[in-house]
Amino acid sequence: MIIGSQKPIEEIWEMVKDFRKVLVFGCNTCVAVCHAGGEKEAETIASLIRMRAQQEGKEMEVNHLGVMRHCEPEYFDPVMDEVKKYDLVLSTACGVGVNFLSDRTGNIPVYPGINTSFYGAVEAPGNFVELCAGCGNCILHMTGGICPIARCSKTLMNGPCGGTNNGKCEVSKDIDCAWFLIVERMKQLGTLEKLSEVIPPRNWSTSRDGGPRRVSLEHIRAYEEQEAQKAATAGGKK
Amino acid sequence: MKSGSNLEKVIASGKPAVTAELGPPMSADGHEVRKKARLLKGFCDAANITDCQTAVVRISSIAAAVIALQEGLEPVMQMTCRDRNRIAMQADLLGGAALGLRNCLCIAGDHQSFSAAGRLKGHPGAKNVYDVDTCQLVGILKKMRDEGKQEGGDPLEVAPKFFIGASWTPMADPVDFRPVNLMKKVNAGADFIQTQGIYDIEGFRSQMEKIRKMGLHERTAILGGIIVPKSAMMLKYMDSSVAGVSVPKSLIDRMNKVKAEAGEDKKKARELQEQEGLRITVELIHQVLETPGVKGVHIQAIEWESAIEGIVKAAGLYPRPAFD
Numbered sequence: 419m420i421i422g423s424q425k426p427i428e429e430i431w432e433m434v435k436d437f438r439k440v441l442v443f444g445c446n447t448c449v450a451v452c453h454a455g456g457e458k459e460a461e462t463i464a465s466l467i468r469m470r471a472q473q474e475g476k477e478m479e480v481n482h483l484g485v486m487r488h489c490e491p492e493y494f495d496p497v498m499d500e501v502k503k504y505d506l507v508l509s510t511a512c513g514v515g516v517n518f519l520s521d522r523t524g525n526i527p528v529y530p531g532i533n534t535s536f537y538g539a540v541e542a543p544g545n546f547v548e549l550c551a552g553c554g555n556c557i558l559h560m561t562g563g564i565c566p567i568a569r570c571s572k573t574l575m576n577g578p579c580g581g582t583n584n585g586k587c588e589v590s591k592d593i594d595c596a597w598f599l600i601v602e603r604m605k606q607l608g609t610l611e612k613l614s615e616v617i618p619p620r621n622w623s624t625s626r627d628g629g630p631r632r633v634s635l636e637h638i639r640a641y642e643e644q645e646a647q648k649a650a651t652a653g654g655k656k
Numbered sequence: 657m658k659s660g661s662n663l664e665k666v667i668a669s670g671k672p673a674v675t676a677e678l679g680p681p682m683s684a685d686g687h688e689v690r691k692k693a694r695l696l697k698g699f700c701d702a703a704n705i706t707d708c709q710t711a712v713v714r715i716s717s718i719a720a721a722v723i724a725l726q727e728g729l730e731p732v733m734q735m736t737c738r739d740r741n742r743i744a745m746q747a748d749l750l751g752g753a754a755l756g757l758r759n760c761l762c763i764a765g766d767h768q769s770f771s772a773a774g775r776l777k778g779h780p781g782a783k784n785v786y787d788v789d790t791c792q793l794v795g796i797l798k799k800m801r802d803e804g805k806q807e808g809g810d811p812l813e814v815a816p817k818f819f820i821g822a823s824w825t826p827m828a829d830p831v832d833f834r835p836v837n838l839m840k841k842v843n844a845g846a847d848f849i850q851t852q853g854i855y856d857i858e859g860f861r862s863q864m865e866k867i868r869k870m871g872l873h874e875r876t877a878i879l880g881g882i883i884v885p886k887s888a889m890m891l892k893y894m895d896s897s898v899a900g901v902s903v904p905k906s907l908i909d910r911m912n913k914v915k916a917e918a919g920e921d922k923k924k925a926r927e928l929q930e931q932e933g934l935r936i937t938v939e940l941i942h943q944v945l946e947t948p949g950v951k952g953v954h955i956q957a958i959e960w961e962s963a964i965e966g967i968v969k970a971a972g973l974y975p976r977p978a979f980d
């Protein structure tokens with residue numbers, strides 16, 4: 419899932435202080451799990467802004483709201499009339515949600531209420547770790563299920579650098595060396611010899627380097643269009 | 657000859673090769689490079705010109721290498737994977753070759769967070785590149801040289817003829833994988849290897865035994881790394897903090913002993929430790945060169961280039977072979 423983290427309230431205040439009606443809009447999927455931007459967190463942020471406004475003697479109306487997802491219209495469409503009553507939407511969804519909603523709110527700006535950090539997992543309650551970088555061409559079958567792109571500080575493809583120290587990355591004692599983990603895991607799986615092959619330079623065009631990406635499922639697009647057409651013809655007969 | 661570099665010739669001659677290291681300055685002071693080059697000239701077969709070592713901005717390896725060349729010192733240009741994508745890398749390789757450079761060492765490069773160590777501000781917020789890794793960069797150099805092709809496949813009318821090097825940390829984690837690591841660099845096309853600094857001769861020898869079993873010592877020239885120790889503190893620091901380097905207690909004790917002999921006299925303590933450091937260096941050089949499969953030494957006297965002459969002479973490695 420997508421992991422987010424809270425922004426300092428000072429930064430949020432700088433964003434919102436010149437608006438009169440602010441909606442803090444939470445997203446109840448990924449960012450709720452990581453306690454960054456669900457409806458509960460949206461409520462907290464809204465009250466922090468209200469307190470600050472009071473301290474600064476600003477007249478502001480600040481409310482909160484939450485929907486299941488900001489990345490699919492069917493979830494926020496039902497509340498769009500309500501959303502459009504505000505001067506500013508502070509979305510605590512991930513960056514995807516902020517972008518997506520912002521494209522659909524006309525004159526009303528949508529600002530980011532959290533920092534979107536990475537694709538990760540819940541290692542332990544309150545501990546979230548980055549495990550994939552969405553490179554668009556997965557090679558986990560070659561690296562024992564451990565991603566060198568997301569988890570090696572240098573995205574090395576052919577084994578560890580010289581900086582591995584006691585299983586930790588040269589960048590910090592708090593970061594596991596991905597290649598140390600890969601070697602150990604592949605030993606356990608009995609597939610270590612796979613690592614002897616030199617992996618040639620990658621084609622990064624499947625990742626962000628190829629420009630913004632899109633996945634289109636032809637069969638679903640075709641079905642949707644058919645249905646739309648059916649509906650249109652049915653309507654015509656009436 | 658693959659490149660015709662002096663280093664390649666020495667290695668081909670079968671005599672033990674000696675490489676040294678020259679760290680370019682953190683300013684546009686070309687004179688500093690010349691000064692260091694003059695200190696090294698004649699006492700090594702080639703000198704590595706580091707490429708923004710520890711991610712600190714310095715005169716570029718290529719520019720400093722050309723200055724060294726003008727001074728009559730054969731350079732080994734270095735290229736980290738940290739700062740350039742494959743487009744910039746190949747452009748710089750073509751440029752380096754056109755300027756007369758004949759050796760290139762491929763390395764991953766220290767992470768940019770290293771640049772903010774000590775008193776330096778550095779550039780820890782820099783974006784790193786790592787479009788390709790060391791093995792892949794070695795492969796690119798080989799493809800350019802031997803097939804006359806760019807990585808993408810476009811032809812090179814004039815191919816850059818580099819003697820291709822890579823680094824190897826024989827005793828870093830995961831230790832049992834390190835021989836495979838070396839094998840991959842050799843398979844990719846590394847003509848020579850410079851190792852991380854060795855103090856633990858036993859550990860190094862046991863890794864070299866595996867390397868000989870794999871036959872890698874015959875497919876690449878392994879130059880054992882020697883880092884000239886200056887003080888007990890430096891040895892302790894390297895032992896505890898530098899990945900893949902462990903320093904036997906006996907060496908640290910030796911340094912501590914001479915330090916204690918100086919008592920309160922700080923200047924004397926420094927001098928005595930430096931002298932002991934040079935003795936240790938010469939011993940290490942002999943032990944490394946006596947290890948079967950080793951073809952030479954890579955001596956790093958960090959910010960102490962003036963020490964190289966004495967070391968090379970004391971180790972019986974002077975004069976260096978000359979070719980016409």
Ligand code: SF4
Binds near residue numbers: 555556558565
């Ligand atoms: S290889 Fe690519 S897709 Fe697979 S886990 Fe790593 S970044 Fe994600």
Ligand code: SF4
Binds near residue numbers: 581587
């Ligand atoms: S220490 Fe390990 S994780 Fe860190 S950069 Fe090197 S190989 Fe990658």
